[in-house]
Amino acid sequence: MKIKKNFTVAQKDKILKRDGYKCVICGASQENGAELHVDHIKPKDMGGLAMIENGQTLCSQHNFLKKNLKQTETGKKMFIRLYELSKKEHNEELKAFCEIILQTFEDFNINEHIEWGK
Ligand SMILES: [Zn+2]
Structure with a gap:
């Protein structure tokens, strides 16, 4: 059936x-x-x-x-990792770039369940 x-x-x-x-x-x-x-x-x-x-x-x-949430999840996780790495390496330029991207995720309430520690 x-x-x-x-x-x-x-x-x-x-x-x-x-x-x-x-x-x-x-x-x-x-x-x-x-x-x-x-x-x-x-x-x-x-x-x-x-x-x-x-x-x-x-x-x-x-x-x-919601329909596009899954496709953007991988991207957000990747930028969080890159952000953490840039902090460790004191790469201010990369850090600033990642911050803008991640802020855009927040501004549009996309993938709110994935948190990035600012
Ligand atoms: Zn609504």
């Missing part, structure tokens, strides 16, 4: 209602002009199923960020 991975319209309605018709990250709603999406918390390609428990409401911006 093929297990369903896409939410039905009824499931989407229940998830949106449960989340108060707001993005679970920033709280944006349609009244603020946000376009709301029902997202799979565990992605479909990782085996995430169409269950209400696996759904969350995201605005289009956070939906986009």
